[in-house]
Amino acid sequence: MTRAIVALALTFCSLSLMAAEPGAPKSIDELLAQTRAVRADEARANAARVQRFIDQLDQQQRLQAEAEAARAAEERRADRLSTEFDANERRLTELQQQLDAKAGHLGEMFGVVRQVAGDVSAVAMNSLVTVQYPQRQAPLTALANSTRLPSIEALETLWFEMLREMNESGKVARFQAPVVAPDGTRSTLDVLRAGSFNVVADDRFLSYLTGEQTLTTLAAQPERRFRRLAENLFEARDGMVETVIDPTRGSLLSVLVQTPGWREQVQAGGLVGYVILALGLFGLVIAGERFFALGAVDRRVRAQRQQLTQPTDDNPLGRVLNVYHRDPHTDHETLELRLDEAVLREIPALERRLPWLKILAAVAPLLGLLGTVTGMILTFQQITLFGTGDPKQMAGGISQALVTTVLGLVVAIPMVLLHSWLSGRSKDLVQVLEEESAGLIAENAERHRV
Amino acid sequence: MSELLRPLTDIRDFVELGGPVVQVLLVVAILLWTLILERVIYYRRAMPAELARIEADWQARGDHRSWFAHKIKQGWVSAATRRIRGPLPLIKVLVALCPMIGLLGTVTGMIQVFNVMSALGTGNARAMASGVSAATLPTMAGMVVAISGLYFVSRFEQVVERESHRLNDHLVTH
Numbered sequence: 175m176t177r178a179i180v181a182l183a184l185t186f187c188s189l190s191l192m193a194a195e196p197g198a199p200k201s202i203d204e205l206l207a208q209t210r211a212v213r214a215d216e217a218r219a220n221a222a223r224v225q226r227f228i229d230q231l232d233q234q235q236r237l238q239a240e241a242e243a244a245r246a247a248e249e250r251r252a253d254r255l256s257t258e259f260d261a262n263e264r265r266l267t268e269l270q271q272q273l274d275a276k277a278g279h280l281g282e283m284f285g286v287v288r289q290v291a292g293d294v295s296a297v298a299m300n301s302l303v304t305v306q307y308p309q310r311q312a313p314l315t316a317l318a319n320s321t322r323l324p325s326i327e328a329l330e331t332l333w334f335e336m337l338r339e340m341n342e343s344g345k346v347a348r349f350q351a352p353v354v355a356p357d358g359t360r361s362t363l364d365v366l367r368a369g370s371f372n373v374v375a376d377d378r379f380l381s382y383l384t385g386e387q388t389l390t391t392l393a394a395q396p397e398r399r400f401r402r403l404a405e406n407l408f409e410a411r412d413g414m415v416e417t418v419i420d421p422t423r424g425s426l427l428s429v430l431v432q433t434p435g436w437r438e439q440v441q442a443g444g445l446v447g448y449v450i451l452a453l454g455l456f457g458l459v460i461a462g463e464r465f466f467a468l469g470a471v472d473r474r475v476r477a478q479r480q481q482l483t484q485p486t487d488d489n490p491l492g493r494v495l496n497v498y499h500r501d502p503h504t505d506h507e508t509l510e511l512r513l514d515e516a517v518l519r520e521i522p523a524l525e526r527r528l529p530w531l532k533i534l535a536a537v538a539p540l541l542g543l544l545g546t547v548t549g550m551i552l553t554f555q556q557i558t559l560f561g562t563g564d565p566k567q568m569a570g571g572i573s574q575a576l577v578t579t580v581l582g583l584v585v586a587i588p589m590v591l592l593h594s595w596l597s598g599r600s601k602d603l604v605q606v607l608e609e610e611s612a613g614l615i616a617e618n619a620e621r622h623r624v
Numbered sequence: 625m626s627e628l629l630r631p632l633t634d635i636r637d638f639v640e641l642g643g644p645v646v647q648v649l650l651v652v653a654i655l656l657w658t659l660i661l662e663r664v665i666y667y668r669r670a671m672p673a674e675l676a677r678i679e680a681d682w683q684a685r686g687d688h689r690s691w692f693a694h695k696i697k698q699g700w701v702s703a704a705t706r707r708i709r710g711p712l713p714l715i716k717v718l719v720a721l722c723p724m725i726g727l728l729g730t731v732t733g734m735i736q737v738f739n740v741m742s743a744l745g746t747g748n749a750r751a752m753a754s755g756v757s758a759a760t761l762p763t764m765a766g767m768v769v770a771i772s773g774l775y776f777v778s779r780f781e782q783v784v785e786r787e788s789h790r791l792n793d794h795l796v797t798h
Contacts, residue, residue, distance in 0.1 A: 397640075429740065429751055439735065506691040569742035576735045583728040587721055594717035601713075605702055613699020616692035 277323075284323055291332055292318040298335065300384050302370045302423070303342040306349050308387065310335055343370040346407070353380060356393040365389065366408050371419035372427070377405035381424050381431075394431045442570070443577040446545035450538055450578065454585035457534040460527050461592040468599045471524065475603060482618045490520040490603065494611045495618075502619070510612070517607045524600045528593060535589035542582020549575025641754070642761035643736070645729030649762060652725065653769045656718045659711050660776045667783055671708060675791055678704055682795045689798040697795045705788040712780050719773040726766020733759025 199205040295314040298304050304311055314335060317328050324332075346368050353363045353375060365375045373380040373389060379396065380389045395401055400418050407417035420426050440447060474489035485495035494516045498509060553571030560567045639646050678700055687693050736755030744751050 426751075429744065510691075565738075565746050566742045569738055572738050573735060573742075576731050576738065579731045580728060580735065583724060583731065587724055587728065590721060590724075591717060594713055598713045602706060605706060609702035610699035612695035613697070613702075616695040616699075620687075620692055620696075 280323065287324055287329065287332065288318055288320075290336075294318075294332065294336055294339070297339060300382075300423075301339060301343070302367050302373055302382055303339055304387070305351050305365075305373065305382060305389060306342070306347055306367060307338070310338075311387070339370075345369065351389055354388055354390045356391055368407060368417065368419050371421065371423055374404045374408050376408055377401040379404060379420075379427055381427055392427055392431055396427070396430060439573070439577055440581070442573040443545060443581055444548075444574050446541060446548060446578045447574075447581050450541045450545070450581045450585050453534055453538060453541070454581075454589070457531055457585070457589050457592070460530050460534075461589075461596060464527055464531075464596050468524070468596060468603070471603060472599065475606065479614070482614055490524065490607055491611060491614075493520065494607055495615060498615045498619075509615075513612055513615075517604075517611065520607055521604055524603050525597075528597050528600060531589055531593035531596065535586050535593055538585035538589065539579075539582040542579045542586075545578020545582070546575040549573070549578065638761065641757045642729065642765065643732065643758040645725060645732055645758075645762040646765055649722065649725050649729070649765045649769060652718055652722060653765075656715060656722075656769065656773050659715050659718075660773065663710060663712070663715070663776075663780055666710065667708075667780075671787070674707070675704065675787065678791065679794050688796060694797055697792075697797060701788060701792050701795065704791055705784065708784050708787050712777070712784065715773065715780070716777050719770050719777055722766045722770035722773070724766075726763040726770075729762020729766065730759045733757070733762065 199208055291314055295311070295318045298311055298314055313328065313331050317324055317332060320328075346366065348364065348366050350362055351365050351373075352360055353365065354360050363375045365373050365380060367373050373382065375391070377395075378401070379392050381392050382389055403416060403418045406415045440451070443450075471489060475491045478485065478489050478491045478495070482495065485492040485499055487493055487496065494513060497512045497516045504512070549571045551571075552574060553568045556568050556571055562568070639650060642649075682688075682697070682700070685693065685696075733755050736758050737752050738755075740748070740751045740755055
């Protein structure tokens with residue numbers, strides 16, 4: 175609607191303009207001229223439009239040409255790339271073949287490397303050198319277990335560690351390491367490693383637990399002499415020192431820990447063992463009592479021999495001498511009879527309880543034999559139950575058998591000794607009374623008569 | 625110096641291989657031989673003079689026939705016999721004990737062997753060897769000590785017997 179109004183308005187304007195400027199043609203000529211002019215205008219405009227169309231066509235053609243050229247270029251490039259691709263493919267196959275050929279040798283080498291790495295890793299695992307260099311275990315184990323080709327670096331690590339093991343096993347090294355005490359406490363100590371044989375801290379031998387990769391102080395240490403030698407090495411800074419090593423790299427020292435102490439041994443003896451020990455104790459008490467009693471009597475008799483003129487009643491010799499002193503003027507036969515009687519009275523006191531020691535000395539080995547037999551019975555029972563395959567099953571019975579034998583002998587040997595010694599003393603005293611008392615009396619009597 | 629100490633180290637190794645029982649045997653052997661040497665020296669040096677002195681004392685007495693004289697002679701002979709015998713009973717017992725101690729060593733050594741067996745099984749002969757040596761060495765040592773003492777025991781018994789008889793004969797009574 176508005177457009178129509180505008181158009182109308184414009185038409186009026188143009189009409190009014192035509193009316194105003196050129197105005198309406200006054201004549202036909204003017205109209206013609208006018209028309210001509212208009213036609214010329216129109217023709218120019220047409221020509222311009224045609225020119226424009228032509229121009230546009232050219233442009234389109236140029237664009238097309240450009241596009242076609244681009245396509246051709248791309249096609250050429252595609253051809254080139256595809257040939258290149260084919261060539262590369264061929265090269266790849268060739269190279270792959272070469273690689274396979276070369277990797278064949280390498281594969282064999284890698285197998286060897288892995289095997290050697292496994293061996294070295296096992297050696298390192300059990301070697302004391304690893305205590306000093308704990309970080310060396312991981313790369314070796316990794317190399318032994320890896321499935322990929324090893325790197326140059328890994329290979330170098332391998333031979334370096336082999337060389338280090340060789341080198342360090344010939345050296346005495348001092349370093350700090352965590353040590354577990356027998357009660358389980360951990361502490362970091364100065365330790366000294368003698369080759370790959372043993373590790374000592376002060377005078378204590380340490381053992382290396384391969385599982386935990388830690389050092390432990392052995393619960394049972396070897397003899398004092400060896401420990402002193404170990405301490406020699408630990409204290410020494412340079413030069414030559416005499417020392418000891420465990421050539422089995424710890425096995426001997428670990429056996430030392432497993433050997434049972436004497437308390438456990440005695441327990442293995444069982445009831446029979448305790449009976450033997452009780453008898454031994456009983457025998458010792460008797461022997462002690464006799465030792466002091468006979469010693470006292472012996473002392474008094476010696477004193478009495480110095481004092482023959484004043485016999486006292488506190489000792490056997492004095493009592494025998496008193497027989498004469500109370501009645502010095504009896505005839506000899508009576509005196510002899512009285513003396514014999516007095517001596518006979520004294521003898522039992524001197525020989526008292528000594529037979530007990532003899533009996534104990536005889537009974538103890540017999541009891542030991544009893545324990546041996548019961549132990550063997552136990553062993554044979556074990557054999558009927560479990561067969562002879564495992565000696566550890568039989569060990570209990572066998573230890574009982576042997577320990578009771580030992581206990582029997584251990585009790586019997588001192589008993590025999592004590593009995594012989596004490597009975598020797600008592601025999602001497604009896605001999606003094608039986609054979610010498612009369613002589614002493616005679617000497618005394620003669621001296622007083624003169 | 626080390627050459628001079630070689631026998632000592634040998635002895636030490638022997639004692640250590642044999643275990644504590646061999647140490648006991650060593651002590652017993654030293655004691656036994658000390659006693660034996662003491663007796664030998666006594667019989668050689670002191671005893672003849674002592675017996676001569678007793679005989680001289682006897683000759684010096686005027687009275688050789690009374691009951692007193694008989695008793696005195698009996699007493700002197702008895703005292704002399706006791707001195708001549710000295711520690712002979714102890715020597716005898718030590719000689720008798722040596723094989724017993726050796727047997728003790730045998731059994732303790734066997735115990736060691738069985739301990740090793742129960743710890744390591746029967747496969748490890750080398751570990752058992754120390755127990756075996758601890759079982760055999762004391763047996764041998766005990767036998768050696770006992771045999772070395774046996775001759776002297778019988779010899780000394782003869783001496784005691786002979787000398788007391790001789791003294792008894794020399795102190796003449798009428």
